[in-house]
Amino acid sequence: MSESTATIRDEILQSITDIFGIGIDDSHQIDQGYLNLKWKIETDIGSLFAKQYNKTRYPEHLVQGLEISLSHQNDLYNQGIRVPQLFQQQGQYVLRTPSQERYVLMRSCQGEILQPGTANAHQMYSLGKTTGYMHKLLNSHRAKQPLHWNIRSKEEMQKHWERRWSDAVSMGCEKTLAALEIQRDIIDETDIGLFSGCEQGWCHWDLFVDNILFTPNSVSAVLDFDRLNYV
Incomplete structure (x- = not known):
């Protein structure tokens, strides 16, 4: 681990304790994804997951979009969808350290990431049911938005x-x-x-095997809502 990574980790862990009063027992870095640093954290309230938002990948002007995406995740959790429970401070999901490192904190979810093509019939049925209901909730009673991305000619x-x-x-x-x-x-x-005739609406937009956890017979969690948008 580089010195800069260790510094960011230590500052985020201290911030978690300062904001939420959570005692940190241990942390393990997760080497997955692009630029953003991630850790599984063992605490006195159970296992948590923290992700730092790299300032190159997520410059400040994108933070408001992250807040919107994470608010949708929180709504889904409150409606019973199997997504991680987020922590928030004064209504904000993107948390900040004193030096303005941005991060998100959530409960760690149990389950296994599958290799592509290895899901069984029960897992696939659960995936279809979960994602169908999730997107139905996302698009219930929500006003139409400008498209985040238009298909090129x-x-x-x-x-x-x-x-x-x-x-x-x-x-x-x-x-x-x-x-x-x-x-x-x-x-x-x-x-x-x-x-041209596709329905427009809110969608996860990053739903692939690395962002889904499974039990032997069902989906246990849908992860990573950072890219959720109106498309």
Whole structure:
């Protein structure tokens, strides 16, 4: 662990104690994800999970969007969806240390991350039921919002692809070139018009195997609502 990582960890752990009066027994860093630091923390009230929001990945102007996403997570928890219980201070879910390190704190959830393609029929049924109900609740009685992301036209996709191809050629990156060849085939074969009639609404937007915990027969938790948005 680098000295800077240890400093951030220690400041966040002290902040948790100062804000919530929680006694910290131990912490274990989780090496997963991009840039954001994460820890599982053993405390006098049980196991918790803390995630620091890296200032490069999440500059300050994105924090309000995080607050909205986390407020949806909190609403889902209160309505019985299996998501982590968040801690908040004065109505804010993004917590801050004295030096303005931003982090989120929640209860740790039990369960196992599965390898893609290994879920059994009971787990898949539970996943469909859980995510269907979750998105139904997300879109109940909520006003329509501006779209967070618009699908590019095929022409825009092709121009973007050509720029990336040129960059990969100049760098001589064979792995990227091979991936771009596959992507070009997908772009050529995709009818973008199919998406014009899609329903708009709030969705998790990062729902893949690393963000779902399972018991042997069901979903035990849906994780990581940071990217939840109106799309």
